[in-house]
Amino acid sequence: MIILGQYLPGDTLLHRLDPRVKILSVVALSILIFGATTGEVVLISAFLFAAIRTAAMTPAQAFRALKPVAVFMAMIFFVHLLFTEGELLVSLAPLPMRITREGILRGIYVTWQFAGLVLAAAVLTRTTSPSDLVGGIERLLRPFSRVGVPSQDIAVMIAMALRFMPMLLEEYDRLRTAQMARGADFTTGNLALRGRAIAALAVPLLFSSFRRADELAVAMEARGYRRGPRTTLRELRFSGTDLHAFTVMALFVLVNFAWKAAMG
């Protein structure tokens, strides 16, 4: 569970912030990262660094957040490194690739963008419990419910997905063990054979998920779930600190835009 596993209870400023402020900040940062020019790269990196420090994340933990996507990051780096036109530095003929100055810069830039997005999200999920995250998303979508966006249903759906992911994994384990007990082999043989053995798990897993979904729908009904107004244990409250954080974020966005305008 990527999202669930990352939350660590704590009492930092970022932990205390309203999830809405944090979600909006990540969205704003993502937009800034996508359009960043060289100067902004420095600004945004500094901002991210500060956020990571504020969340009491150690450098090791920050690297751990990047680890699952390291291969992907290396891939996009090399693709840009090898396939960008520009001032030739190393020719790799007869391969249709070359290393150019632009390629190096481009590779670093795109990898930075990707790492920035992942880190921003990591700070969010580390300092925000899944429940708060879902609550925040629900609250942010609520204005759109007037135009037909079912914000509460969406929130319940995300919450369910998070709740049932570990259960699905358990179920998978159980089925696998049951089949192994009856002689199925998942560890030897060529890839095709192993693939087929695992595919044989998909059908019972699918069936049990459908059955569970059915039972769950009944249980939800039994506990009075229906479309329409619901309340939650914790209603979000926008505090003074949230206002300050929001202002800081807004100013940061403005500075970036001003920088972009000044640099032409």
Add this chain to the structure above:
Amino acid sequence: MIRVEKLFYRYDAGEPDCLQDISLDIEERLHTALIGPNGCGKTTLIKHLNALLFPSAGSVCVDGMMTTDAASVREIRRRVGMVFQNPDSQIIGMTVEEDVAFGPGNLALPSEEIGRRVAECLAMVGMAGFEKRAPHTLSGGEKRLLSIAGVLAMNPRYIAFDEPTAYLDPVGKQRVLEIIRRLNREGMAIIHIAHDRRDIAEADRVVVMDRGRILLTGAPEEVFEKTDRLRDAGHDGFPQKAAS
């Protein structure tokens, strides 16, 4: 009182009725046990009590409200709580406290009231201190207790338990049975599906079902005496005599 009158039910047209001519009064404050072989329709019957299923013929009436009356369904579901057999498929929240808050949230109660009920119901089942835990980190027994707390938070008058001690170790069983006893003492009407007759020795009334019908009803001792005779006559599926 829940009054079931001449209830027939079939899941699909063309199939045989899985409930036939059930008439039963479930009195407030009483502990009503429901026993019978697997597949005899016990679960199907209790699903009628809170409007999860609707009779093909006959009626179910909860405190004067018909389950078929759409306007009453919400209130009926609040009054009649349902603890299903498998706790895993009735725990909805991402944390223990949120799961207990799910029902009261559906009733659109204010947050303070929800918080009060969450604390009260978790304490009632002995799960105070588990508030922030994720459901998949709980043991089977703890999940069962949580599913009970989630139903209690609706503040029901009746609770139907579908084999509440299934899959539990002896300690877990005792805890659940003790909670059921305590709820009953405090005035909650209990409908209790069971296979182990020791679980329902204290029931006020035992209803025996077989193949979709009510076979007999009565006080535990007289019912068990009759089912013993039935079993001796080759009829399967009735609770064993207490091991001696």
